[in-house]
Amino acid sequence: MTTLTDSTQHDTHADDHHDHHIPYGIKRWLNTTNHKDIGTLYLWFAFIMFLTGGAMAMVIRAELFQPGLQIVEPHFFNQMTTVHGLIMVFGAVMPAFTGLANWLIPMMIGAPDMALPRMNNWSFWILPFAFLILLSSLFLEGGGPAFGWTFYAPLSTTYSADSTALFVFAVHIMGASSIMGAINVIVTIFNMRAPGMTWMKMPLFVWTWLITAFLLIAVMPVLAGAVTMVLTDKFFGTSFFDAAGGGDPVMFQHIFWFFGHPEVYIMILPAFGIISQIIPTFARKPLFGYASMVYATASIALLSFIVWAHHMFTTGMPVAAELFFMFATMLISVPTGVKVFNWVATMWRGSMTFEVPMLFAIAFIVLFTIGGLSGLMLAIVPVDFQYHDTYFVVAHFHYVLVTGAIFSIMAAVYYWLPKWTGKMFHIGLAKWHFWCSLVSVNVLFFPMHFVGLAGMPRRIPDYALQFADINKWISIGGFAFGLSQLIFLVLLIKACKKQGEPVSDQVWEGAEGLEWEIPSPAPYHTFETPPIVK
Amino acid sequence: MSANPNQTKNNKLVLKLAAIVVGMFGFGFALVPLYDVLCDALGINGKPSDTASVYEAVEIDESRLITVDFITRINTGMPWEFKSETRQVKVHPGQLNEVNFYVKNPTNTAIVGQAVPSISPGPAALYMNKTECFCFEQQTLQAGEELLMPMQFYVDPQLPEEITYFTLQYTLYNVTASADVVAMN
Numbered sequence: 001m002t003t004l005t006d007s008t009q010h011d012t013h014a015d016d017h018h019d020h021h022i023p024y025g026i027k028r029w030l031n032t033t034n035h036k037d038i039g040t041l042y043l044w045f046a047f048i049m050f051l052t053g054g055a056m057a058m059v060i061r062a063e064l065f066q067p068g069l070q071i072v073e074p075h076f077f078n079q080m081t082t083v084h085g086l087i088m089v090f091g092a093v094m095p096a097f098t099g100l101a102n103w104l105i106p107m108m109i110g111a112p113d114m115a116l117p118r119m120n121n122w123s124f125w126i127l128p129f130a131f132l133i134l135l136s137s138l139f140l141e142g143g144g145p146a147f148g149w150t151f152y153a154p155l156s157t158t159y160s161a162d163s164t165a166l167f168v169f170a171v172h173i174m175g176a177s178s179i180m181g182a183i184n185v186i187v188t189i190f191n192m193r194a195p196g197m198t199w200m201k202m203p204l205f206v207w208t209w210l211i212t213a214f215l216l217i218a219v220m221p222v223l224a225g226a227v228t229m230v231l232t233d234k235f236f237g238t239s240f241f242d243a244a245g246g247g248d249p250v251m252f253q254h255i256f257w258f259f260g261h262p263e264v265y266i267m268i269l270p271a272f273g274i275i276s277q278i279i280p281t282f283a284r285k286p287l288f289g290y291a292s293m294v295y296a297t298a299s300i301a302l303l304s305f306i307v308w309a310h311h312m313f314t315t316g317m318p319v320a321a322e323l324f325f326m327f328a329t330m331l332i333s334v335p336t337g338v339k340v341f342n343w344v345a346t347m348w349r350g351s352m353t354f355e356v357p358m359l360f361a362i363a364f365i366v367l368f369t370i371g372g373l374s375g376l377m378l379a380i381v382p383v384d385f386q387y388h389d390t391y392f393v394v395a396h397f398h399y400v401l402v403t404g405a406i407f408s409i410m411a412a413v414y415y416w417l418p419k420w421t422g423k424m425f426h427i428g429l430a431k432w433h434f435w436c437s438l439v440s441v442n443v444l445f446f447p448m449h450f451v452g453l454a455g456m457p458r459r460i461p462d463y464a465l466q467f468a469d470i471n472k473w474i475s476i477g478g479f480a481f482g483l484s485q486l487i488f489l490v491l492l493i494k495a496c497k498k499q500g501e502p503v504s505d506q507v508w509e510g511a512e513g514l515e516w517e518i519p520s521p522a523p524y525h526t527f528e529t530p531p532i533v534k
Numbered sequence: 535m536s537a538n539p540n541q542t543k544n545n546k547l548v549l550k551l552a553a554i555v556v557g558m559f560g561f562g563f564a565l566v567p568l569y570d571v572l573c574d575a576l577g578i579n580g581k582p583s584d585t586a587s588v589y590e591a592v593e594i595d596e597s598r599l600i601t602v603d604f605i606t607r608i609n610t611g612m613p614w615e616f617k618s619e620t621r622q623v624k625v626h627p628g629q630l631n632e633v634n635f636y637v638k639n640p641t642n643t644a645i646v647g648q649a650v651p652s653i654s655p656g657p658a659a660l661y662m663n664k665t666e667c668f669c670f671e672q673q674t675l676q677a678g679e680e681l682l683m684p685m686q687f688y689v690d691p692q693l694p695e696e697i698t699y700f701t702l703q704y705t706l707y708n709v710t711a712s713a714d715v716v717a718m719n
Binding site: 115116179182183186187190191192217218219220221222223224225226229237240243244245246248250251254255258259316317318321 | 540543544547548551552554555556558559561562563565566569576578579584609648650656657705707708709712
């Protein structure tokens with residue numbers, strides 16, 4: 001493990017002649033190049049987007065509470081499902097992980113900031129702009145995007161509203177933000193590690209973000225291409241996806257999912273890193289199998305490029321192709337299983353306590369595994385013919401994304417919040433948040449497996465009567481889950497007001513790593529002199 | 535502010551990463567022709583050739599009889615009548631056949647149509663050779679005009695043993711909006 005030899009970090013005159021006082025007000029936040037400030041901006045933005053996307057989910061669940069069309073028109077319902085997906089993927093999960101990367105990576109590797117601090121500022125500030133464009137399109141005549149976050153052609157080209165142009169611009173901007181962020185992460189990790197921090201001494205969170213960043217620069221440009229082709233097909237007379245002009249709608253799916261599959265790994269690898277940081281702390285044992293965790297993460301990332309067509313098993317591909325994608329998809333469960341077993345092995349015979357970050361981390365391990373198992377079911381071609389486009393798929397990806405990615409983000413916030421603020425958060429509220437979320441999230445998503453297997457399709461505003469009872473319970477779980485997040489909101493506001501008991505540098509007994517060897521709250525500038533890592 | 539000692543190293547890496555980004559953007563667009571190339575090479579996707587074949591020195595295989603079904607379809611926004619004269623033919627591989635397709639434009643404006651073929655099962659498409667087909671170019675019908683369009687083909691004797699039956703579907707699209715002005719007159 002790493003230890004500091006120089007543990008006193010003073011903002012001394014030996015450093016450059018910069019101001020010793022921290023800027024304040026709007027200008028501070030607009031112009032900041034400080035990784036901690038930018039991390040905070042990303043995290044608050046992601047939380048606001050989470051609540052916004054969540055509100056759309058509430059509209060969806062309100063309509064689906066009973067059979068029949070009571071609350072919204074079908075076209076508006078489709079806008080809700082589409083924008084809910086876009087916001088959660090591009091506005092909540094990805095920016096949250098980027099915020100955590102910004103806050104933590106420099107501190108974990110003993111660097112004073114990210115490699116490209118001014119580009120960092122831009123990477124963040126174009127995001128609210130992009131989402132303003134996307135959200136405002138909902139208020140235009142014709143409505144906002146209503147073709148699903150996967151925007152298949154020809155629904156998105158021939159049969160969509162003119163607001164599709166705004167959707168395309170928003171996606172371009174979000175993509176640019178992610179690409180710039182990824183470049184920043186890679187350069188920081190490659191070039192700014194403290195002396196003595198070799199590759200295999202880096203914390204797992206840094207490793208998983210490094211690999212995620214490579215996935216981002218590889219596939220976000222492909223999304224940019226796909227979205228540009230949709231724009232030109234719709235407005236400039238090209239025929240990428242139009243059979244009349246010699247194009248092919250199925251080609252859209254290939255191009256989109258070539259981006260789309262690595263994208264879902266982009267949304268889970270940082271989660272794996274977070275869990276790998278938290279479990280050893282509260283088990284008071286080093287992570288089991290550090291090297292295999294690194295190799296497993298790299299294997300998952302590489303494999304993610306050759307499985308895209310498992311989203312397309314029903315498009316009429318030749319059997320040989322379907323088999324290839326089936327076997328490659330099943331293969332991914334091997335390195336993933338290695339990671340799950342290693343987390344369990346870390347806890348084995350550990351000296352465990354169950355603070356709130358650990359509660360979320362353990363919940364992640366159990367529930368993400370459930371999501372992974374339904375994914376394995378979906379990988380089997382002949383049964384996927386039954387599950388495809390049903391609520392079984394919706395159950396699968398919500399388990400891996402909500403009880404997976406989102407729970408890991410909450411775990412991370414609870415784990416590192418005392419380091420950021422210098423105060424312990426309100427533990428009572430945190431426990432209520434955890435337990436209410438845990439119960440409600442399972443009431444919300446577990447029954448979706450059953451209605452999916454029973455044949456309920458996805459993306460529909462009304463359903464056959466036999467699905468009514470289960471949908472009622474799903475909606476109740478949804479409302480409860482939504483309300484539970486308000487507990488988190490109250491807790492975060494109290495934390496930002498610096499309420500709570502002061503904490504030590506280490507905060508959690510058992511926490512190890514460079515970020516736990518600096519004061520809490522972390523000073524505005526840290527590691528201006530690099531530590532020597534043993 | 536003192537210069538960042540890492541600056542040059544950083545800039546070099548940024549350039550390399552930016553090159554990857556640009557490369558992958560190009561790759562996304564390269565997927566478009568790549569898709570067609572792979573579909574052609576692997577013989578999947580059910581798209582027969584869009585150029586005329588030449589019928590010469592082809593041996594007729596009397597031992598096999600292949601059943602070919604014809605399906606016609608008009609796309610949304612295409613008001614023509616479109617049907618094949620024959621629903622099904624049974625042919626020997628290597629034998630040259632002709633099938634006629636009837637189209638009529640019942641509206642009172644000239645319309646340009648494009649027929650796009652698709653063959654099922656997909657692998658059979660590689661072995662479908664058309665020496666003459668209305669699908670090779672756009673067809674213009676004036677208001678009220680009707681036409682009998684010939685399609686000549688032969689099945690390649692190399693057709694795999696296990697394929698004894700395939701279906702050729704034509705979908706007719708209305709391409710008046712993007713057609714050449716010359717083609718309209």
